[in-house]
Amino acid sequence: MTAPAPNIEPEVQDGRRDAAPVLHFESVSKYYRGLAALDQVTLSLGRGRALGLVGESGSGKSTCVRLALGLERPTSGRLTFRGADYPRSRRRLRTLRREVGFVLQDPYDSLDPRMRLREIVSEPLRAQRLRGRDTDRLVAEMLRAVGLGDAPLDSYPARYSGGGRQRIAIARALITDPAVLICDEPTSSLDVSVQAQIVNLLLDAKRSRDLSLLFVSHDLDLIGRVADTLVVMYRGRVMESGPAELVRSRPRHPYTKSLHDAVPADHPARRKVSTPGPAGPRESAESAVLRESAAQAKLAVLAESAVLAESPVPPGPDCCVFASRCAAAQARCYAERPPTVTEADGRSHACFFPLAG
Amino acid sequence: MSAAPAMATSGPGPGSQAAALEVDGLRVCYGGLPAVDDVSLRVEPGQVAALIGETSSGKSSLALGVARLLPSSAIVTGQVEIAGTDLAELPAREARRRRASLVGYIAQDAMAALNPVIPVGRQIAELFGVHRGMHRAEAGAQAVRELARVRIDRPERVARAYPHQLSGGMRQRVMIAMAMALSPPLLIADEPTTALDVSTQAEILGLVGQLQAETGSGILWITHDMGVVAELADVVAVMYAGRIVEQGPASDLFDHPMHPYTQGLLRTRRDLRTGRPGAPLYQIEGSPPALSAQRRGCAFAPRCARRTEICTERVPELMTQDQNLQAGNGPSGASPSRPLAAAASAPGNASAADPPSSRRPLGPAGTDLLTASWLAACHHPEVSS
Numbered sequence: 161m162t163a164p165a166p167n168i169e170p171e172v173q174d175g176r177r178d179a180a181p182v183l184h185f186e187s188v189s190k191y192y193r194g195l196a197a198l199d200q201v202t203l204s205l206g207r208g209r210a211l212g213l214v215g216e217s218g219s220g221k222s223t224c225v226r227l228a229l230g231l232e233r234p235t236s237g238r239l240t241f242r243g244a245d246y247p248r249s250r251r252r253l254r255t256l257r258r259e260v261g262f263v264l265q266d267p268y269d270s271l272d273p274r275m276r277l278r279e280i281v282s283e284p285l286r287a288q289r290l291r292g293r294d295t296d297r298l299v300a301e302m303l304r305a306v307g308l309g310d311a312p313l314d315s316y317p318a319r320y321s322g323g324g325r326q327r328i329a330i331a332r333a334l335i336t337d338p339a340v341l342i343c344d345e346p347t348s349s350l351d352v353s354v355q356a357q358i359v360n361l362l363l364d365a366k367r368s369r370d371l372s373l374l375f376v377s378h379d380l381d382l383i384g385r386v387a388d389t390l391v392v393m394y395r396g397r398v399m400e401s402g403p404a405e406l407v408r409s410r411p412r413h414p415y416t417k418s419l420h421d422a423v424p425a426d427h428p429a430r431r432k433v434s435t436p437g438p439a440g441p442r443e444s445a446e447s448a449v450l451r452e453s454a455a456q457a458k459l460a461v462l463a464e465s466a467v468l469a470e471s472p473v474p475p476g477p478d479c480c481v482f483a484s485r486c487a488a489a490q491a492r493c494y495a496e497r498p499p500t501v502t503e504a505d506g507r508s509h510a511c512f513f514p515l516a517g
Numbered sequence: 518m519s520a521a522p523a524m525a526t527s528g529p530g531p532g533s534q535a536a537a538l539e540v541d542g543l544r545v546c547y548g549g550l551p552a553v554d555d556v557s558l559r560v561e562p563g564q565v566a567a568l569i570g571e572t573s574s575g576k577s578s579l580a581l582g583v584a585r586l587l588p589s590s591a592i593v594t595g596q597v598e599i600a601g602t603d604l605a606e607l608p609a610r611e612a613r614r615r616r617a618s619l620v621g622y623i624a625q626d627a628m629a630a631l632n633p634v635i636p637v638g639r640q641i642a643e644l645f646g647v648h649r650g651m652h653r654a655e656a657g658a659q660a661v662r663e664l665a666r667v668r669i670d671r672p673e674r675v676a677r678a679y680p681h682q683l684s685g686g687m688r689q690r691v692m693i694a695m696a697m698a699l700s701p702p703l704l705i706a707d708e709p710t711t712a713l714d715v716s717t718q719a720e721i722l723g724l725v726g727q728l729q730a731e732t733g734s735g736i737l738w739i740t741h742d743m744g745v746v747a748e749l750a751d752v753v754a755v756m757y758a759g760r761i762v763e764q765g766p767a768s769d770l771f772d773h774p775m776h777p778y779t780q781g782l783l784r785t786r787r788d789l790r791t792g793r794p795g796a797p798l799y800q801i802e803g804s805p806p807a808l809s810a811q812r813r814g815c816a817f818a819p820r821c822a823r824r825t826e827i828c829t830e831r832v833p834e835l836m837t838q839d840q841n842l843q844a845g846n847g848p849s850g851a852s853p854s855r856p857l858a859a860a861a862s863a864p865g866n867a868s869a870a871d872p873p874s875s876r877r878p879l880g881p882a883g884t885d886l887l888t889a890s891w892l893a894a895c896h897h898p899e900v901s902s
Contacts, residue, residue, distance in 0.1 A: 210795065216714035216715070216716065216717075217685075217714055321572075321804045321805075321807075322572065322804075323804050324804070351571035351572050351741070351804065351805055352571055352741055352742070352743075352782060352785065352786075353571060353778075353781060353782065353785065353801040353804070353805065353820075354571075354801075354804050354805075355785070356785055356788075356798040356799060356800035356801070357800045357801075357802075359798050360797050360798055360800055363795065363797060363798075364797075378714060378715065379715075380715070381789040381790055382789055384794060385788075385789050385792055385794055385795075385798065386794070386795070387794065388794060388795060404794045405794055418716060419715060419716065421719070422715040422716040422718065422719035423715055423744065424718070424719070424722070424742070424744025424745055424747055424748045425744065425747040425748055426744070426747060426771075426786065426787065426790055427747055427768070427771045427772075428746075428747050428748075428750065428767040428768045428771055429768055429771075430747075431747065431748055432719070432748065
């Protein structure tokens with residue numbers, strides 16, 4: 161891909177990349193109506209790196225995205241971009257957004273059907289008041305970079321398939337030449353045979369533009385393949401983080417392990433879940449409601465809709481939020497919040513009784 | 518769809534020697550465009566047949582066509598028999614009544630399929646009222662038992678809940694309870710786990726596996742996810758652009774897919790699991806075709822590395838590949854087969870332990886329905902491992 165006028169100053173030398181993260185969350189919490197969507201989350205995205213956020217519905221992935229985009233402010237904690245706090249003024253926030261591109265999950269929702277490709281792809285420039293005479297040239301260049309070289313600038317998104325639309329969204333995200341690209345489940349609404357193309361496009365952009373990726377997904381296989389560093393989240397907290405390969409192959413936190421175990425088999429001979437047995441897994445009404453209503457009811461409705469849960473314990477400060485689903489849970493897990501322990505190999509976990517890994 | 522078309526008067530009783538589902542030459546057209554094009558398949562009682570495909574492959578049209586749930590604007594031709602009954606031959610009213618007892622339908626979006634203003638217990642009870650003539654209290658008690666059967670804790674409370682008060686996984690369990698309430702011989706599951714989290718998906722897959730072992734229904738499971746296929750299916754049919762391009766016993770298909778599309782799907786998946794982080798992923802070029810009236814040659818040809826002239830000229834027929842498999846390679850031994858012989862293996866017959874070379878060759882095509890017959894529609898089938 162050819163980059164239009166690079167405006168990322170090499171502020172940090174290569175060797176110190178990780179020392180000076182592009183994007184950093186320091187003990188960030190976000191409360192909605194008294195319920196923690198994010199609870200003391202610390203994470204760091206180094207320049208040119210890919211950070212994978214993985215978790216189920218209600219884990220706080222999307223809240224992280226909203227904060228990173230500057231759409232919302234954290235209730236507490238510190239959020240920095242290249243070492244400086246996220247600005248408060250709208251004008252400076254707008255300037256920051258030039259550096260933070262995003263690709264969302266559903267390309268059928270995220271592209272305005274009434275806008276032509278030219279307008280869609282150049283929209284960030286317009287928002288940034290950067291639109292100049294050679295906008296068309298730049299738009300064409302971006303479309304070429306995402307593999308849509310022969311797409312007419314005056315066509316509408318309806319003409320394109322899911323994969324094509326996601327390419328358009330990527331062209332739009334990259335046109336301001338951002339330092340960070342936030343991808344929120346960028347392939348989960350695409351056909352299986354098209355997903356890899358889009359992921360490759362993102363990986364390619366990362367390499368050729370020295371782009372940092374914040375990649376959000378519920379798909380452990382996919383995210384382990386894209387990210388250098390994985391952050392496993394559950395109900396607003398970081399359960400485990402570390403080098404992707406380690407977290408994927410030798411999880412320390414029981415939750416990470418349970419995510420692994422739930423991924424379907426790769427061959428009928430190695431089935432995991434559907435071997436008929438006398439007693440099935442019983443999902444307790446409480447855990448089900450707590451787990452999923454968080455996302456569906458946007459947390460706040462939890463209290464009202466909890467017909468089924470007599471005690472919908474909102475994630476308390478004094479326990480492990482995974483305890484109720486954890487096979488290894490002991491009394492301590494319900495009484496204390498496990499501190500985050502960092503190990504020599506760069507991994508950290510928040511569990512009193514970590515697996516051998 | 519409100520109170521789900523799901524139900525049955527009696528279980529797979531003595532009369533159910535017939536296949537749970539037998540589809541012959543099904544075609545579904547929207548405004549002259551074929552979404553499903555000459556599809557034949559068979560699901561035995563107690564068998565899980567997975568139908569895998571992506572956007573516009575026609576998998577959902579097939580499912581709705583089988584259940585005769587498509588709007589009248591869709592032209593459906595071909596023959597569909599569910600446990601020996603052809604709904605199309607019955608008068609509309611009778612068909613509606615019988616459908617309820619023949620086929621249970623589990624939709625992807627339970628929120629849309631359930632009635633939002635009626636407690637879920639009453640929605641299930643309604644089935645027993647209408648189809649079994651039960652009184653209200655009796656039907657209500659039966660509904661609670663059905664909820665317990667899908668492993669829901671404290672089913673009495675859940676029965677009184679409205680759909681929006683339940684989590685996604687719970688709603689899907691309710692859908693399954695409804696679909697299986699009248700023990701139909703056939704269940705159609707249209708991507709029921711796609712919108713769920715992995716751990717909830719694993720629970721649902723486990724549940725369906727157990728329930729099926731209990732009831733012996735045949736299941737047609739529609740999905741785009743090879744992982745779900747690996748977990749659940751006895752036989753697999755791969756659909757592309759309205760046609761079945763390959764089908765066979767699940768284990769064998771995973772070991773030695775022959776159609777380039779199946780191979781691509783499996784390789785994509787393997788690469789995700791085993792590839793080095795950050796390295797480029799294996800990708801299939803292009804995207805699935807949109808519906809079109811005039812199609813020449815193989816629909817997959819534009820994306821295929823093995824494409825030759827004939828691929829763009831003639832639509833490849835679905836042929837048995839057993840000889841081909843034994844020969845190891847090359848299209849020489851392929852012979853046309855009767856479609857109804859399709860992928861019919863007894864459950865559990867498809868064992869990974871059987872090396873493909875020791876497979877029983879198929880006699881005259883389609884004579885032995887219990888032979889795990891392997892079919893592919895490709896001019897250049899190749900065994901890959």
